[in-house]
Amino acid sequence: xxxxxxxxxxxxxxxRAVYVIALKDWKVFWxxxxxxxxxxxxxxxxxxxxxxxxxxxxxxxxALGFAAYSGTSDYMSFILLGTVxxxxxxxxxxxxxxxxxxxxxxxxxxxxxxxPVPRLLILVGRTLSSLLVTTITSAxxxxxxxxxxxxxxTGSVLAAFLTAIPMLIGLYGFGFAFxxxxxxxxxxxxxxxxxxxxxxxxxxxxxxxxxxxxxLIPIALILPLTYGLDAVxxxxxxxxxxxPIPVEIAILIVFMFGMLWFGAWVFHRVERRxxxxxTLGQH
Amino acid sequence: xxxxxxNSLGQSGLASDLRAxxxxxxxxxxxxxxxxxxxxxxxxWPLIFxxxxxxxxxxxxxPDGSGMAVFMETTGATDFIGYIVIGTTVxxxxxxxxxxxxxxxxxxxxxxxxxxxxxxPTWRFxxxxxHTGPQIVSMFMFFSITALExxxxxxxxxxxxxxxxxxxxxxxxxxxYGLGFAFASLVIxxxxxxxxxxxIRGLVMIFCGITFxxxxxPGWMQSVAEWLPQTYLIHGMRAAAxxxxxxxxxxxxxxxxxxxxxxxxxxxxxxxxxxxxxxxRTGAIGQY
Numbered sequence: 134x135x136x137x138x139x140x141x142x143x144x145x146x147x148x149r150a151v152y153v154i155a156l157k158d159w160k161v162f163w164x165x166x167x168x169x170x171x172x173x174x175x176x177x178x179x180x181x182x183x184x185x186x187x188x189x190x191x192x193x194x195x196a197l198g199f200a201a202y203s204g205t206s207d208y209m210s211f212i213l214l215g216t217v218x219x220x221x222x223x224x225x226x227x228x229x230x231x232x233x234x235x236x237x238x239x240x241x242x243x244x245x246x247x248x249p250v251p252r253l254l255i256l257v258g259r260t261l262s263s264l265l266v267t268t269i270t271s272a273x274x275x276x277x278x279x280x281x282x283x284x285x286x287t288g289s290v291l292a293a294f295l296t297a298i299p300m301l302i303g304l305y306g307f308g309f310a311f312x313x314x315x316x317x318x319x320x321x322x323x324x325x326x327x328x329x330x331x332x333x334x335x336x337x338x339x340x341x342x343x344x345x346x347x348x349l350i351p352i353a354l355i356l357p358l359t360y361g362l363d364a365v366x367x368x369x370x371x372x373x374x375x376x377p378i379p380v381e382i383a384i385l386i387v388f389m390f391g392m393l394w395f396g397a398w399v400f401h402r403v404e405r406r407x408x409x410x411x412t413l414g415q416h
Numbered sequence: 417x418x419x420x421x422x423n424s425l426g427q428s429g430l431a432s433d434l435r436a437x438x439x440x441x442x443x444x445x446x447x448x449x450x451x452x453x454x455x456x457x458x459x460x461w462p463l464i465f466x467x468x469x470x471x472x473x474x475x476x477x478x479p480d481g482s483g484m485a486v487f488m489e490t491t492g493a494t495d496f497i498g499y500i501v502i503g504t505t506v507x508x509x510x511x512x513x514x515x516x517x518x519x520x521x522x523x524x525x526x527x528x529x530x531x532x533x534x535x536x537p538t539w540r541f542x543x544x545x546x547h548t549g550p551q552i553v554s555m556f557m558f559f560s561i562t563a564l565e566x567x568x569x570x571x572x573x574x575x576x577x578x579x580x581x582x583x584x585x586x587x588x589x590x591x592x593y594g595l596g597f598a599f600a601s602l603v604i605x606x607x608x609x610x611x612x613x614x615x616i617r618g619l620v621m622i623f624c625g626i627t628f629x630x631x632x633x634p635g636w637m638q639s640v641a642e643w644l645p646q647t648y649l650i651h652g653m654r655a656a657a658x659x660x661x662x663x664x665x666x667x668x669x670x671x672x673x674x675x676x677x678x679x680x681x682x683x684x685x686x687x688x689x690x691x692x693x694x695x696x697r698t699g700a701i702g703q704y
């Protein structure tokens with residue numbers, strides 16, 4: 134007797150699966166509208182102490198010390214831009230690693246794993262809705278931030294946008310590897326919080342990495358996100374960049390391919406291991 | 417032959433209530449130590465959260481440090497790292513209490529054990545109070561590790577009495593945890609309350625001067641700050657740690673802290689009683 138599988142996976146069914154995953158997350162997110170309000174105001178709340186701290190460092194409203202490091206005294210535009218990019222960075226970190234943890238807790242990870250959908254596609258699907266939400270909330274946040282603190286981009290928005298794309302795609306590689314780690318250690322909250330906070334700090338979300346103590350600068354320089362943030366700011370604010378912008382873009386493109394391969398490799402290795410151990414359903 | 421049955425199998429009394437309280441505390445301690453990530457929470461967070469603001473302050477100071485002199489003059493601080501660490505640590509304390517104590521009943525609800533616990537003949541407030549004991553112990557460890565890390569790694573030196581620092585922290589316990597009790601009860605009612613945590617900790621972050629003096633805020637914001645106990649806690653802690661302030665100098669911070677503490681403990685306890693009655697009437701305990 135010939136055994137055939139009921140599932141007929143092809144490109145269309147897989148795209149449908151991704152769409153359904155994203156739609157489910159979209160519905161869950163908007164079920165609690167306060168989450169959206171929180172996503173808009175949270176980053177503004179976090180940078181408000183920096184705004185007032187900057188005043189304590191300024192003479193006649195000019196942050197001259199900051200300008201000496203970054204080439205611009207407009208530290209709030211510098212930070213607002215860093216915050217927007219960080220929102221996307223966090224979305225990929227949270228979107229995959231944390232989504233897996235939620236599935237574990239809800240007891241649906243094992244059953245989702247049995248569906249004939251590639252695991253990496255499930256992970257990508259978990260980020261689509263949050264990327265769209267992040268785009269909407271970041272745009273509103275930027276408008277409110279501009280009204281409260283001032284935001285004065287002077288350069289090319291299109292060039293900055295195109296530069297951010299390889300950075301974000303490369304982050305998916307990070308996210309895959311990270312999701313593998315979550316599968317292995319299961320308790321994800323602290324790991325997600327700490328790692329995203331460190332990456333965010335060292336890649337210069339709130340400050341130019343040149344201002345880091347000398348012994349910390351190498352850590353910042355090995356993070357490709359540093360060059361992404363730097364190049365986007367270079368385009369939009371005309372701030373001084375660490376390397377010439379074309380070199381930074383080249384680094385981002387290499388990072389994109391390298392991280393995608395590495396992340397997928399780590400994830401598959403870990404996933405096979407947890408299936409062998411039978412710990413996929415445990416939390 | 418008549419068989420006499422006790423009215424209830426549960427014999428509640430002070431001893432049994434205390435036993436229940438200790439049982440909850442023990443369980444929470446076991447859960448806390450079960451996940452190794454507590455090491456990260458205790459050793460890494462005290463260091464990296466203030467670091468973000470400290471590094472931003474370094475950038476604002478400029479390569480020649482000229483901005484630092486302006487900051488010292490504006491804030492009256494003698495040590496900018498210590499100044500920021502105290503503000504951010506107070507923020508972390510309130511944040512952790514909101515997530516731990518504030519979500520304690522909600523977590524029980526999500527685990528499906530709240531309803532069955534509620535049916536046991538114990539003092540129900542012990543479920544909330546039991547969470548608080550281990551939380552205070554872990555927070556004490558958190559503060560000690562913070563002080564040690566910044567002293568060893570960044571040379572932050574206390575210029576005041578440790579007893580005065582402890583006294584100021586102790587005076588803030590009722591308001592910090594009273595707010596946590598009130599919050600825990602509300603969370604049971606509104607369920608998804610993450611946004612409320614963000615709101616409360618956001619108020620502390622914006623108005624209480626965690627990285628800057630409150631005097632830099634516009635007038636209306638300063639008025640809001642006066643109604644938040646964390647403003648007095650941060651001010652008092654900085655004075656106790658770096659200005660060698662004694663009881664007399666700390667009194668303007670300690671008195672409001674104790675008044676706010678009394679208010680929040682009363683609000684916390686009565687909110688719990690209200691929630692308990694409401695939950696029994698509506699059957700909301702088991703819903704999530």
